[in-house]
Amino acid sequence: MSRRITLKDNLLESRLFMFRTVQAIVGAALLLAILVGRLVYLQVFAHEHYRIQSEDNRVKIEPLPPNRGLIYDRNGVILAENLPSYRLEIIPEQVPDMEATLTALGEIVEIRPYDLERFHKALARSRSFVGVPLRLNLSDEEVARFAVNRHRFPGVEIRAGLSRHYPLGAELAHVVGYVGRINERDLKTLDEANYRGTTHTGKVGIEKTYEALLHGTVGYRQLEANAQGRTLRTLERFPPVPGSDLYLSIDVRLQRAASAAFGDYNGAAVAIDPRNGEVLAMVSLPSYDPNPFVRGIEYEDYQALQKDPDRPLFQRALRGQYPPGSTLKPFVGLAGLELGIIRPGTQTYCPGYYTLPGKERRYRDWKRSGHGMVDLAHAIRQSCDVYFYDLARSLGIDRMHDFLAQFGFGQKTGIDLLGESSGLLPSSAWKRRARREPWFPGETLISGIGQGFNLTTPLQLAVATATLATHGERRVPRLVAAIRPPDASDPQPREPSPVHHIPIVDESHWDTIIDAMVQVVHHRRGTARRIGHGIGYHIAGKTGTAQVFGLAQEEEYEEEEIAEKLRDHALFIAFAPAEAPKLAVAVIVENGGSGGAVAAPIARAIFDAYFGETTARETQDDGTH
Structure with a gap:
């Protein structure tokens, strides 16, 4: 059997070796070019981008x-301060058994379900080496108890900080x-x-x-x-x-005097300096303790506040809207003088009721036996409804609206406090727009005594009263009187409040109304005469009541037989001294009944606190309106 002999082709092998060598060199050159290109890109074109990323990995803000x-x-x-506070924090990675630690901590400090819920939510989104708050605002006693047992709780620390407090x-x-x-x-x-x-x-x-x-x-x-x-x-x-x-601008002395004077009544009071618009007292009762809201109020406690029928969370002075009642009469009387409807001596006969021409319905006076012949001063002093029924009919609702609007009724005062209500000053145009109904003459009558659709806030009443006291200078009320920036050593007073001047044809009309309001307090038959005894200055005031529900034409109002929540609101507006006013006050007592017997003494307490007087109060019921 013959063997196959293979001849070696050296030339072919040489060419194949050279070809592969060239391929390897070209491939290596391409790879080197890619590497160099990448390095150039990273070092030149993308340098800044990656430098910032590297810095971010190293530096934290x-x-x-x-x-x-x-x-x-x-x-x-001090009304709001920052007090040192202590919180309990847990660093998760240092705690061997979280549940056992939480249980043991609960034996030393109070840990509420709310605290645990908040802790677990924070724990889920925190890094293991970052402290997670478990309890805020620890008491000194709790801090001391934990300090004694600190060795038992690795990874648990007390952290100091500041917490808001309202003393x-x-x-x-x-x-x-x-x-x-x-x-x-x-x-x-x-x-x-x-x-x-x-x-x-x-x-x-x-x-x-x-x-x-x-x-x-x-x-x-x-x-x-x-x-x-x-x-x-x-x-x-x-x-x-x-x-x-x-x-x-608040004076804590006046605030406390007003609050104490309310006793068990709910309501609101506002005291303003008519010379500059500064609010010296703003009371809304009942109130609430704001401190639990800082640390997180319990759900049950918040629900109790929300469901309380007395509504302690409601800011009555700023947002409460009440019929102004007879406190509107001085302003309506001024409108009658200014528009030439009446003169100071114009008289009207009051038989105890008023009827529109051709109508049988009787609009009753608060005094069922009537006041007889009364002029403007007598009508304000005794709060005669019939006089103002007749005056309102002569004025008409739209002229009355336009004049009263100058005092700020039916509009926000512009105070530096959010949430203010605007009240309501009705007009025929308003009723067509809001209710798609025409205006009726009877509605004009009751608007003239501050009832019907009229609504005002205690703050609006105080601003209107201050405007009357200054003969038509309506100022925007203000609560913040001065600001001290962090780089200043002394407070810097704010710019004066803007002033709107009410144009008046005859300046003597101001004095006519104010003199009548002085008689309300200092005349032997004034409806607020009880607060005028033993006083060393003159108060110009006006009492009022606001109906909570309507009465049938012949139905009697018997306060003792009516549920407390359905009794009339008691109102009183005043300023003093009448000759050179320094303080204007508006008081509304919910379901208080008589303005002269209930609301006026509260105003007197505010005046006494301001002027530094203390006077014995008479306690007999004068049946004032």
């Missing part, structure tokens, strides 16, 4: 929330308001960058209205951190700018 500005009354009494509690809750934890709704309106690290924001009252000034400006510090995010050292620090301090 930690916000430093500012200290919130303080709030004082006009005399420097006067319920006394000024409706004015100062409160702060609460920032929620999703707040985040829609707040500057996210300036609120980094801030946990609370103003919810109501001055705290909310002046949030931008009180909050301040956030600071920050640059921290060097490792790849896991742990802080190694502080690189740079930019301190926060504290919020501005506010000085309110």
